[in-house]
Amino acid sequence: MRKIEDKRDKNRTFKKDSSFLKAEENVFDVPTLKLLYTLANKGYITEMGGSISTGKEANVFYATGNEGEVAVKIYRLTSGTFKAMDPYILKDPRFSNIRHSRKDIVFAWTQKEAQNLLRIRKAGVRAPRPIVNDRNVLVMEFMGKDKIPFPLLKDTPLDDADAQNLFDQIIEGMRRLYVRAHLVHSDLSEYNILVDVEKMEAVIIDVGQAVTLDHPNVREFMARDIENILRFFKKYGIKEDKKIISDRVKERNETDELFEKELEEIDETDSKDIS
Numbered sequence: 590m591r592k593i594e595d596k597r598d599k600n601r602t603f604k605k606d607s608s609f610l611k612a613e614e615n616v617f618d619v620p621t622l623k624l625l626y627t628l629a630n631k632g633y634i635t636e637m638g639g640s641i642s643t644g645k646e647a648n649v650f651y652a653t654g655n656e657g658e659v660a661v662k663i664y665r666l667t668s669g670t671f672k673a674m675d676p677y678i679l680k681d682p683r684f685s686n687i688r689h690s691r692k693d694i695v696f697a698w699t700q701k702e703a704q705n706l707l708r709i710r711k712a713g714v715r716a717p718r719p720i721v722n723d724r725n726v727l728v729m730e731f732m733g734k735d736k737i738p739f740p741l742l743k744d745t746p747l748d749d750a751d752a753q754n755l756f757d758q759i760i761e762g763m764r765r766l767y768v769r770a771h772l773v774h775s776d777l778s779e780y781n782i783l784v785d786v787e788k789m790e791a792v793i794i795d796v797g798q799a800v801t802l803d804h805p806n807v808r809e810f811m812a813r814d815i816e817n818i819l820r821f822f823k824k825y826g827i828k829e830d831k832k833i834i835s836d837r838v839k840e841r842n843e844t845d846e847l848f849e850k851e852l853e854e855i856d857e858t859d860s861k862d863i864s
């Protein structure tokens with residue numbers, strides 16, 4: 590009975606006519622599909638929905654699971670520009686002992702993204718909650734409502750007051766990341782920030798490349814993040830000095846120490862292997 594039920598559930602999860610299989614027939618290899626089935630059997634995914642995004646290295650899908658709406662980010666094993674990952678991950682002390690085969694880099698990258706999401710949230714910055722990760726698949730909280738993802742910052746209509754509000758949130762977010770979580774996003778722009786328009790809140794996403802402060806290129810990454818944000822907000826009349834913002838991002842206040850301590854206690858090597 591259990592077996593039959595499992596089988597029926599599997600069929601429901603990956604309906605033959607679903608846009609998932611149709612659109613992605615050629616994208617996913619057998620190991621990735623097997624991994625998705627395992628996640629389905631464990632209830633993390635009950636139904637795979639449509640594609641939200643097809644990026645250079647990863648695809649993001651809408652799905653539902655035991656915890657409600659989720660986003661499933663699947664890093665491609667067979668195509669993509671993984672050379673681009675090297676400068677971020679190979680010099681990250683947290684990943685100094687990974688083997689350098691392409692697959693290993695992708696798996697470490699996925700794990701790093703899940704860890705970074707956790708750290709970012711613990712620092713008090715809004716980001717998707719990581720639910721489970723294994724190999725090249727990351728299941729996380731869906732940032733959106735009723736199947737519709739929140740818009741990217743770049744696509745959100747804003748008046749000047751909204752813009753100022755979001756700008757302040759983003760700079761404070763960078764500060765919390767830096768001071769509390771010891772992280773720099775390193776690909777921050779209007780493309781990797783979603784806006785919860787109802788609450789007018791910024792949500793940080795796409796954090797696989799975020800690095801710790803001991804990374805040798807961290808200053809350069811932070812300068813670029815700040816430049817991107819200043820460039821985007823210029824059209825809303827926000828003119829701030831790079832150096833002043835950089836100082837603001839490094840400034841600590843009384844509340845930071847508690848967060849910092851708690852963050853130090855997270856075991857960075859703890860990965861969830863679900864299968």
Ligand SMILES: Nc1ncnc2c1ncn2[C@@H]1O[C@H](COP(=O)(O)OP(=O)(O)OP(=O)(O)O)[C@@H](O)[C@H]1O
Nearest residue numbers: 641642644645646647649660717730731732738795
């Ligand atoms: N948790 C989430 N909830 C809702 N939508 C999401 C979520 N994560 C990602 N998305 C959507 O998917 C898009 C792509 O996600 P993300 O930026 O993480 O990957 P990417 O840019 O494709 O990554 P890469 O460039 O490394 O391949 C986002 O712009 C956003 O619209």
Ligand SMILES: [Mg+2]
Nearest residue numbers: 644780781795
């Ligand atoms: Mg992105």
